[in-house]
Amino acid sequence: MTESSTVPETTRQYHLAKRPTGEPDMDCFDLVEVPTPDPDANEVLVKTLYLSVDPYMRGRMRDAESYAEPWDVGEPMRAGVVGEVVESNHAGFEAGDVVVGNLLWSEYTAVDGGELTSIDPDAAPVSTALGVVGMPGRTAYFGLLDVAQPKPGDTVVVSGAAGAVGSVVGQLAREAGCRVVGFAGSDTKTEWLTEELGFDAAINYKTTEDLGEALDDATPDGVDVYFDNVGGEITDAVFGQLNVDARVAVCGQISQYNATELPTGPRKLGTLIEKRARVEGLLVGDFAPRFEEATERLAGWVADGTIQYRETVTEGFENAPDAFLGLFEGENIGKQLVKVGERSA
Amino acid sequence: MTESSTVPETTRQYHLAKRPTGEPDMDCFDLVEVPTPDPDANEVLVKTLYLSVDPYMRGRMRDAESYAEPWDVGEPMRAGVVGEVVESNHAGFEAGDVVVGNLLWSEYTAVDGGELTSIDPDAAPVSTALGVVGMPGRTAYFGLLDVAQPKPGDTVVVSGAAGAVGSVVGQLAREAGCRVVGFAGSDTKTEWLTEELGFDAAINYKTTEDLGEALDDATPDGVDVYFDNVGGEITDAVFGQLNVDARVAVCGQISQYNATELPTGPRKLGTLIEKRARVEGLLVGDFAPRFEEATERLAGWVADGTIQYRETVTEGFENAPDAFLGLFEGENIGKQLVKVGERSA
Structure with missing residues (x-):
């Protein structure tokens, strides 16, 4: 196991408190504090740097058959996350790696390494893995x-x-x-x-x-x-x-x-x-087999300035629901992100 | 010029009397009697045997830009027609030929031969050229x-x-x-x-x-x-x-x-x-370049019984508006036709 920085004993998560009727509001989100999980075999503990809020999440709050499972009431909500590996029991990752994956609305998440993708933090700002090249x-x-x-x-x-x-x-x-x-x-x-x-x-x-x-x-x-x-x-x-x-x-x-x-x-x-x-x-x-093609081209276009992007960054994990609700008011320009943590030096 | 049977001096036509608001009614149709036209050079005089009424015609009655020109008020309406050539100034046709084309709501129509297609009256009932093989x-x-x-x-x-x-x-x-x-x-x-x-x-x-x-x-x-x-x-x-x-x-x-x-x-x-x-x-x-392919296959399937069809035939040119209006009530089973004339022996 590799380990870096100090991992707090508890981690904050947002759980789905109830399913919204019409416009969601703060009553739909439950901020809970749980013990920071220990990664099992093949798992990685990821510290969330950026959390993505997206309009499609409104569909996950609904109790309706859809292309994806709805979120369960009382359970953590899911989100695209860019994070830093802080502990790893998976051969493919070590502490300090920056990764992207579909994790939880949580400050720390333990997840099988197979569900994570490494990103090169020197190629572009890591947040872009949730936006323009994500x-x-x-x-x-x-x-x-x-x-x-x-x-x-x-x-x-x-x-x-x-x-x-x-x-x-x-x-x-x-x-x-x-x-x-x-x-x-x-x-x-x-x-x-x-x-x-x-x-x-x-x-x-x-x-x-x-x-x-x-x-x-x-x-x-x-x-x-x-x-x-x-x-x-x-x-x-x-x-x-x-x-x-x-x-x-x-x-x-x-x-x-x-x-x-x-x-x-x-x-x-x-x-x-x-x-x-x-x-x-x-x-x-549906285009998953061709994600690499898209990511490579998009990264190239961002690097050479062909594609420009903006991000709207809400600071603080606790403000994630606000950032999500703001999407429906059009408060964001470009990708709406929540900045949750800093990379270790 | 070839000529067969007796051509009457006048022919009945339906003209668009007015554009309908909502459901069309008989006031939209004007039954007029005009001199039977003389075919010009390259034209053919066609006696209507069957006239097709189709739902798309409702769109032609509207004064709106569409994929086809709207019909003009006071002018003859158009229809798919199976008819018999009674006079021909076109090298490709002679009296007695059975043809199909986009002609007029009219007992007789003079039209450039280039707009007509010959059909084989022994292959299938000629009316099918407006329906199952049309x-x-x-x-x-x-x-x-x-x-x-x-x-x-x-x-x-x-x-x-x-x-x-x-x-x-x-x-x-x-x-x-x-x-x-x-x-x-x-x-x-x-x-x-x-x-x-x-x-x-x-x-x-x-x-x-x-x-x-x-x-x-x-x-x-x-x-x-x-x-x-x-x-x-x-x-x-x-x-x-x-x-x-x-x-x-x-x-x-x-x-x-x-x-x-x-x-x-x-x-x-x-x-x-x-x-x-x-x-x-x-x-x-849009599929016009492949009409022959479709017609041939459909005719084959009709001939061998793979595709069955029915026709609802309204007798008498004067009843064409009734037949058209009946489409919106679902009165037809299979293709709705108007039988206008008989083939000469």
């Missing part, structure tokens, strides 16, 4: 390039464009020779998109009266590809502008996740006939 | 095999299953080794589907209280392919049963065509994420 980046990569299949000259529209996934989608589309238009929820965000990320236009959906008209102005040649993270009224507006043979990649529907009744809206299938359009839902996990 | 059959062929891509063992659900398109879809799916479930609007129809066409189950949506429950019973392994001709509540029920990687071919939305307000319903995009499902609209015209 799951959100890969989601953008496969969702845009494999599902939506943009061609040079296409007009690509992205909702949630200033988020962790959307901001990468837009830059990949720009690199693919497309005209790129983004929807985002503040002027700070839309300026970032157009002035720094090379979007051709961006629409602040919170201050725009008529989304359809604004989109019409921004997409004079119509919409060939729509990458949807948001759903609802933004998506209704985009469906009105689809070109023949348009492709819609449905990645997220954050505007609908807190609905207490089955959300309704215009029936859109008729549009698909007229436009021979294709709408396809995607989960990044 | 546009509806080809729509089923390309929509199912190319867009929805069924695999042996898949469960395929078809709405409007007893219609001209749906009845072929179901039989092709059966041949492709799938479990086939159809929605139709009468017990006569559902019995035809299960007892003669080899559907594994059929649901009478007009007499079934809970469509989702009925579908759940009929699709114990969920739905891999949905071929949608109808939309609305049937489609809502099917989306609830989609399997991972399901494919939805959107061919028609007849339940929505007469809506006076933008039809609304459950927002379904979230389902597509969870199920990584693909929804794609189709127009048969």
Whole structure:
């Protein structure tokens, strides 16, 4: 066993206190203190440096059959974590290694080494393993390039464009020779998109009266590809502008996740006939055999400045629920992270 | 010029009298008598034997940009027609030939011979060129095999299953080794589907209280392919049963065509994420380069009894609007035709 730094006797975790009805609030989260686990054979004790909060977690709080098991009430919630190995009973890791994995909302987690991936802390800030070169980046990569299949000259529209996934989608589309238009929820965000990320236009959906008209102005040649993270009224507006043979990649529907009744809206299938359009839902996990390809390319693009990124970092493990709830208010620019601990020197 | 039979001096046509609001009625149709046209150079005068009425025509009555030009008010409406050549100024046709083409709601039409296709009146009843081996059959062929891509063992659900398109879809799916479930609007129809066409189950949506429950019973392994001709509540029920990687071919939305307000319903995009499902609209015209392939195969299957068909034939040109309006009530089993004239001996 290797060991480094002082491991505290107890560790804080968030457990799911109850399932939310509609918008989750602080009553859904239970901050508990448990004995720091001892790693078993083949296990590694990981100190959390960064914890990822993501919109998909709203689905895990629901007691409904889905592509993944729901979280159990009274049990720890799960999250993407970048951490430092502090004790290792696994041959592949030693104390001081920086790793990424799907762990717990916890300051320390013991986990089988087989569930962890080492990351090179000198290649890029370690937090990017949860964002631009992590799951959100890969989601953008496969969702845009494999599902939506943009061609040079296409007009690509992205909702949630200033988020962790959307901001990468837009830059990949720009690199693919497309005209790129983004929807985002503040002027700070839309300026970032157009002035720094090379979007051709961006629409602040919170201050725009008529989304359809604004989109019409921004997409004079119509919409060939729509990458949807948001759903609802933004998506209704985009469906009105689809070109023949348009492709819609449905990645997220954050505007609908807190609905207490089955959300309704215009029936859109008729549009698909007229436009021979294709709408396809995607989960990044289906592309697992090709994660390495995506990670390598994304890391290269980040290293050479082709892809820029931002992170919104909330300090302190105890503030993780706040960071999560802020996603539904659009408080983050780029990837929303929680900084939980510091690397040992 | 070749000429046969006596051509009357006048011919009856239906013109679009006004654009309908909501459900079309007889006031939308103007029965007019015009001089029978003289064919110009390269033109052929065609006597209508069978006229096709189809749900898509509702879209042509609307003054809206679409994949095809809307019909003009005060002008003749268009239709698929099987007819007999009575005069020909085109080298490819002579009097007595049986042809199919996109002509007018008219007893006689003069048209450039290049727009007509000869059919062999001895191969199959000539009316089938408007149905099972015509546009509806080809729509089923390309929509199912190319867009929805069924695999042996898949469960395929078809709405409007007893219609001209749906009845072929179901039989092709059966041949492709799938479990086939159809929605139709009468017990006569559902019995035809299960007892003669080899559907594994059929649901009478007009007499079934809970469509989702009925579908759940009929699709114990969920739905891999949905071929949608109808939309609305049937489609809502099917989306609830989609399997991972399901494919939805959107061919028609007849339940929505007469809506006076933008039809609304459950927002379904979230389902597509969870199920990584693909929804794609189709127009048969996009497959024009492969029409011959489809027609030949369909004709072969009809000839050897693999594919069965029914036709609902309304007698008399003047009754064409009734036949059209009946489509929205589901009065037809199989292809709805209007018999307008007899072949000369």
